Amino acid sequence: MVSRKIVGTSTEKMIQSKPEYMRKLFIMPDSSDRFVEFGIDLLDIIHDFFKEKGRIHSSISMEDLASIFSNVEMPGQPHLIKDVLDEIKQHIVMHSVKVANPYYIGHMTSAVPYFMILLEMIAVSLNQNQVKIESAKASSFVEREFLCWIHQLVYHNTPDFYKKHIQNPKIALGNITSDGTIANMTALALAMAKAFPPDKKGFRGIRAEGLARALDHYGYRQALFIVSRRGHYSIGKAGSVLGIGDRGVIRIPVQPCIHKIDLHQLHLVVEKIREEDRRVGKPSKFVALIGIAGTTETGNIDDLDSLAAIAQRLGSHFHVDAAWGGGALLMDGAREMMRGIEKADTVTMDAHKLLYVPNSLGICLFRNAEDSRFLYHTSNYIIREGSVDQGRFTIEGSRPFSCLKPWASIKILGRIGYSLLFDHARDLQNTFAGFIERDSLFELMNKPELFIINYRFIPRELRSQMDTLMENPRENSGRITAINRLVNHLNIELHKTIRDRDMSFVSRTRIESTKYAPRKIVVLRAITINPNTERKMLREILNEHRSIGIKLWRTMKKGCLDSNGCIKTA
Secondary structure, three states: OEEEEOOOOOOOOOOOHHHHHHHHHOOOOOOHHHHHHHHHHHHHHHHHHHOOOOOOOOOHHHHHHHOOOOOOEEEEOOOOOOHHHHHHHHHHHHHHHOOOOOOEOOOOOOOOOOOOHHHHHHHHHOOOOOOOHHHHHHHHHHHHHHHHHHHHHHHHHHHOHHHOOOHHHHHHHHEEEEHHHHHHHHHHHHHHHHHHOOOOOOOOOHHHHOHHHHHHOOOEEEEEEEOOOOEEEEEEEEEHHHHHHHEEEEEEEEOOOOOOEEEHHHHHHHHHHHHHHHHHHHOOOEEEEEEEOOOOOOOOOOOOOHHHHHHHHHHHHEEOOOOOOOOHHHHOOHHHHHOOOHHHHEEEHHHHHHOOOOOOOOOEEEHHHHHHHOOOOOOOOOOOOOOOHHHHHHHOOOOOOOHHHHHHHHHHHHHHHHHHHHHHHHHHHHHHHHHHOOOEEEOOOOOOOOOEEEEEEEHHHHHHHHHHOOOOOOOOOOOOHHHHHHHHHHHHHHHHHOOOOOOOHHHHHHEEEOOOOOOEEEEEEEEOEEEEOOOHHHHHHHHHHHHHHHHHHHHHHHEEEEEOOOEEEO
């Protein structure tokens, strides 16, 4: 028996820990009244959270939050559902980040349609396990249909192809994964299996024999993945998990300002590796060449068409990481921006980004449906050979019915609805970039393609000096570095102050691929995908940044400039 007292609420009801009470928690009540009552309470909590005016973050300190959640003992006695909901409201909901706030433009997490709450309730209530048809009957067919839609969006095969494969349990057009990291790992695991397959000489393939035996059997000295320096960190994770290590991931420089993989540098790196191969007497296996359709930091798109041709010459698997940009294929003009994506052996995208569904859901598509057999595995008790279970082709085992959300969302919004959302995001992107370019106190640091803008605050006197020095960058290298170091510090302080004021939010990163390359430059990062963000809000956000930047610079410049207004380099 237990008595609970929550802030603002006093409960004096005794709960008896008896089997009968426990069973009631697992059985839907005969009457829906009690269930509806809890549902209304829950929706009220959520509604109040979204309608609450004020800042993006609550004022509670990290120390106070840690204190609230520092009960080292697991609760022993049962608690009333209402009491736990009250605790969730007071201690979790009230201190969650308002990522749907239209002034929150700093991350790829944004507002989601309100009907997602209802879809989440359905998926949780059904509790389907997508690993096996016996625990996911209708939902397995929904998943295959959704994968067919996304496959068609990327690859544009014939109607006959999709009629043949949409519900063909012998193969998979792709996998639904828990997130983009697992999606990328799935694609690269498939690439490894294709690179070192079973043969007629008794080798059973890398999945059975392991990497060391595979390299020895095929006569290679190493296995490599190639990606640009803007590649997501999940590629390095995949290298570590799949046995080639992070050192086996070759990162190619990107073109300054454009932030796309430098194809000339790619050629030089490949030739350098081949020279070392000749010296050692064993070749390297270029397992996968990875292109990016929407880099995480800058939103730019690699030349996928050229990369597809290079992958073919290298004899490597061509993978496109479109975790960010894939959903934008629903937008007018995006197909040309991503020309060549249809040539990729695998493509990954995240539904929790540009398909506007809650975190998290990744997708890995296979151009050749037969490639799914490289991931095939069985188990006596759950995914038996000859079964029709989706789990035969997935790295993950148990998975929830997550694809219900994007499947239903595509039906509710339609391709036209998504296109309208992206038109709005593109308009905000161009508007914000225009504001920055016309403001002498800001510098645009990328050419936005997919709703991500990099920029920085730079005082006029420093901007003037920098423009002059950049006319002869080699001779003025030291002073250019010194000014950028100062501007970096200024923008770090600006970002911290923006966070402290909490009236808006943009993120911050450090990139080497600006016109000041190879120097690492601190940039602010704005993402314009929130459907509730308006143009006037972007003006307010930039005005706030300017005001803060000017105040910080007034304080900072006294110890940084000499009597002539030039930066002190000593």
